[in-house]
Amino acid sequence: MSKKLLAAIIVCVVALAGLVALYWTSRGEENPKETLQELTGAIAQRRGQGYDVTQAKYYLLSAIYYYRAGDREKALELVDKAREALENAELLASLPEREWSIAESTVEIDRIPTVWDVVPIGSVFVETGGGYLDYPRNDDHWKLSCFIFIAVGQTEDGGEFFYQGRLPLKPEEGLFRPKIYVDGRWIQLDSVFTGPLYFDGGEKFGLPTLYQYDISGRYLQTLSYDEERRLWIHRIKSVEGGEVILDVRVQAVGVPMWIGEWNGSLIIHGVYPRQRDLDLWGGFWDVGFMEGSVNVGGESHEVSGFFVFDRASHRTYSMPPTGNAGAPLAFSCMVICQEDLCVLVSHSENPSPLDIGVSFEHQMRINLFDLNLSVATTDFEFWDDGSIQPSQLRIVGRFDGGWLNLTGYVVEFWPERWAVGRGTWWDGDGLFSWGRSFSRWVGEIVVGNQTIHVDAWGAGEFTRYGQGGEPRPCGVGEGCWGRWGSSSDVGNLTEEGSP
Numbered sequence: 001m002s003k004k005l006l007a008a009i010i011v012c013v014v015a016l017a018g019l020v021a022l023y024w025t026s027r028g029e030e031n032p033k034e035t036l037q038e039l040t041g042a043i044a045q046r047r048g049q050g051y052d053v054t055q056a057k058y059y060l061l062s063a064i065y066y067y068r069a070g071d072r073e074k075a076l077e078l079v080d081k082a083r084e085a086l087e088n089a090e091l092l093a094s095l096p097e098r099e100w101s102i103a104e105s106t107v108e109i110d111r112i113p114t115v116w117d118v119v120p121i122g123s124v125f126v127e128t129g130g131g132y133l134d135y136p137r138n139d140d141h142w143k144l145s146c147f148i149f150i151a152v153g154q155t156e157d158g159g160e161f162f163y164q165g166r167l168p169l170k171p172e173e174g175l176f177r178p179k180i181y182v183d184g185r186w187i188q189l190d191s192v193f194t195g196p197l198y199f200d201g202g203e204k205f206g207l208p209t210l211y212q213y214d215i216s217g218r219y220l221q222t223l224s225y226d227e228e229r230r231l232w233i234h235r236i237k238s239v240e241g242g243e244v245i246l247d248v249r250v251q252a253v254g255v256p257m258w259i260g261e262w263n264g265s266l267i268i269h270g271v272y273p274r275q276r277d278l279d280l281w282g283g284f285w286d287v288g289f290m291e292g293s294v295n296v297g298g299e300s301h302e303v304s305g306f307f308v309f310d311r312a313s314h315r316t317y318s319m320p321p322t323g324n325a326g327a328p329l330a331f332s333c334m335v336i337c338q339e340d341l342c343v344l345v346s347h348s349e350n351p352s353p354l355d356i357g358v359s360f361e362h363q364m365r366i367n368l369f370d371l372n373l374s375v376a377t378t379d380f381e382f383w384d385d386g387s388i389q390p391s392q393l394r395i396v397g398r399f400d401g402g403w404l405n406l407t408g409y410v411v412e413f414w415p416e417r418w419a420v421g422r423g424t425w426w427d428g429d430g431l432f433s434w435g436r437s438f439s440r441w442v443g444e445i446v447v448g449n450q451t452i453h454v455d456a457w458g459a460g461e462f463t464r465y466g467q468g469g470e471p472r473p474c475g476v477g478e479g480c481w482g483r484w485g486s487s488s489d490v491g492n493l494t495e496e497g498s499p
Helices: 003-026 033-048 054-068 072-087
Strands: 142-155 160-166 179-182 185-188 198-200 209-213 219-226 231-238 244-252 257-260 265-271 278-296 299-316 331-338 341-348 362-368 373-377 380-384 392-399 402-414 420-422 431-447 450-466
Touching: 033 072, 054 072, 142 278, 142 450, 160 299, 160 402, 179 278, 179 299, 244 299, 257 265, 257 341, 265 341, 278 331, 278 341, 299 331, 299 450, 331 402, 341 380, 341 450, 362 392, 362 431, 373 392, 402 450
Parallel strands: none
Antiparallel strands: 142 160, 142 299, 160 179, 179 185, 198 209, 209 219, 219 231, 231 244, 244 278, 257 278, 265 278, 278 299, 331 341, 331 450, 341 362, 362 373, 380 392, 392 402, 402 431, 420 431, 431 450
């Protein structure tokens, strides 16, 4: 049994302990140990044998939510549903075994994503009897699937607008509270999302759509894709009243950044700090310009800007993932956009002695809309100010027919102070961090005899490795390690802490 699975089971054991006590006490009966052992054992046994327990875990998390909210009757109802779901759990489907090849770069791929690229059933995913997605039972190397949104723009009155969204695949991959920056502050929504993640081919929503409910069951988030028009539609709304919290339509532009294909090769994203293994990933980033609205904090705003959809799945290279492997080191993934251009950068440096003879990711895609030109290159240098939480970045590169020189200055970090862990498998004193930043970029791109001046917004996600200094814990209420967790988060299924 993997450590990741064991960590998930431990959380379920702890949560079930309180809920089972509630279950039996409310019925005037004792809380026999054998009942708790039966429930927790069922989770371990069924998951370990390849059964689908995602729905049961969702009901469990919902029960915890309502128990903490003081609604004991609803919590008891959900405990019963969790027990029933475990009893009726079905085996996950298996897929033909295959080898996943590794490439140094996949940046030359220039096609438009299909619906299957978004939801690769039969390659990465299987569809369960409940209609949601999971990994095949005979492949235990899949670690994480990203359906991530990053938006950067402005409100109707010119105020800054940032958005961080995500559709988690299942509880083992964390819970997520959407985050919106508006009126000069971050607002984390009350809705807490996790799997199951359902896929509708168009029957329910009119377009191929991914959708899921938060753990209260009161909110729904969706992502629809019109492949023909290359249009993405993302919404968060109330189930009962239909109140729309966020609604954006994104017209994708340019050539996406491909980081691997589901029927081709993957690239190396980084090395895990707490597991002697590499993180491989595949998928794409699609970028476009958005128009939409948000309704948060008692205020409504019209918003516009650029929007990034990061659709990637991660798998371990040599062994099944552990629960505390940490975020892969040391990557820099960025998108820089203004009205006439977008630059997409994926770069990673190997701080460890692990070497399989294939370089870590290092690729850049440049889309110049006014010139109707898209170019790809691996001939560039990237560096920062050298800190564990860099505030200044620089890119200098060359491509066929031109060059670029860009400098970025961070405007906003998430979280404000990145957490810093200590101790990697190759260096007990090594420090590592994870975080995101929103930045302003200046510089120029030269194509032939034309010079394009850059004064653009950028958004990026980063991990860093360093030596010297002290570890830094998470601040209260901060999700410091994002979807990756950390050594201090072993057994913690939530990205943001307790819901």
